[in-house]
Amino acid sequence: MYLQHTIGKKVKEARLNNTLTQQELAERCSLTKSHISKIENGQAAPAVATLSKIAQELDTPLSWFLESNLHNKLSIVKSKDKKLKIGNKDIGYTYEALANRPRFSKVEPVIVTVLPEAEYVTPFTHSEDEFIYILNGSINLYYDGELHYLEQGDSAYFEGNTPHIFISADKNKEAKVLTFFIQNTPL
Incomplete structure (x- = not known):
C-alpha cells in the first residue's frame, strides 16, 4: 500500500510538472480521468503497462515511479x-x-x-x-x-x-x- 501511495504522488508530481490536467493525461494514455485520479490518490495500483504509458507521456523513466528512496551515486538495496x-x-x-x-x-x-x-x-x-x-x-x-x-x-x-x-x-x-x-x- 505504501508503494501505491508513493507511485500516486509521483504520477501527480510528474503530471503537474508537465502542466497537464488529469483529463489530458488520461486521454493521452487511453485511460479514464477517474482511473488517473485513483492512481494519484493511492486507491489503485496501476499495471506496469499502464504505468509505462503514463511514464512515456510524462517523459519520465518508469524506474522513477517505482523507487522509494533516491541516492545520487550509490544505490544499495539489501x-x-x-x-x-x-x-x-x-x-x-x-x-x-x-x-x-x-x-x-x-x-x-x-x-x-x-x-x-x-x-x-x-x-x-x-x-x-x-x-x-x-x-x-x-x-x-x-x-x-x-x-x-x-x-x-x-x-x-x-x-x-x-x-x-x-x-x-x-x-x-x-x-x-x-x-x-x-x-x-x-x-
Missing part, C-alpha cells in the same frame, strides 16, 4: 530491506525494484514475478528497450504476434515499442524474470 512491490494477481505480475536510482537513470533493473494464474492480456508497448533473463520457471513471450517459449537461463532483448507481453508457461508455478528497462538515447 535483500532484507526490499519492500518495493507493486502488482497483484489481477494484473498477473508483481514488480520488485532492485535499485533506487535517480530519476533520469538510463537503466531500470526489476524482478518481475509472473503469477501462474495470469491470463493472456493484450500486448502493450513502451518506449524503453527491454532485456529479460528467466531466473526460474518458464514464460511464453508474445512479441510482435509470435510466441517464444523461454525457460530458466534463457534471455531476450527487444524493442519495447513493438507489442509484447509475457505470461507464465506453467499454470501451476510462478516464474521470476530479471528485467532491465533501458532508455533509448538518440544518436
Whole structure:
C-alpha cells in the first residue's frame, strides 16, 4: 500500500510538472480521468503497462515511479530491506525494484514475478528497450504476434515499442524474470 501511495504522488508530481490536467493525461494514455485520479490518490495500483504509458507521456523513466528512496551515486538495496512491490494477481505480475536510482537513470533493473494464474492480456508497448533473463520457471513471450517459449537461463532483448507481453508457461508455478528497462538515447 505504501508503494501505491508513493507511485500516486509521483504520477501527480510528474503530471503537474508537465502542466497537464488529469483529463489530458488520461486521454493521452487511453485511460479514464477517474482511473488517473485513483492512481494519484493511492486507491489503485496501476499495471506496469499502464504505468509505462503514463511514464512515456510524462517523459519520465518508469524506474522513477517505482523507487522509494533516491541516492545520487550509490544505490544499495539489501535483500532484507526490499519492500518495493507493486502488482497483484489481477494484473498477473508483481514488480520488485532492485535499485533506487535517480530519476533520469538510463537503466531500470526489476524482478518481475509472473503469477501462474495470469491470463493472456493484450500486448502493450513502451518506449524503453527491454532485456529479460528467466531466473526460474518458464514464460511464453508474445512479441510482435509470435510466441517464444523461454525457460530458466534463457534471455531476450527487444524493442519495447513493438507489442509484447509475457505470461507464465506453467499454470501451476510462478516464474521470476530479471528485467532491465533501458532508455533509448538518440544518436
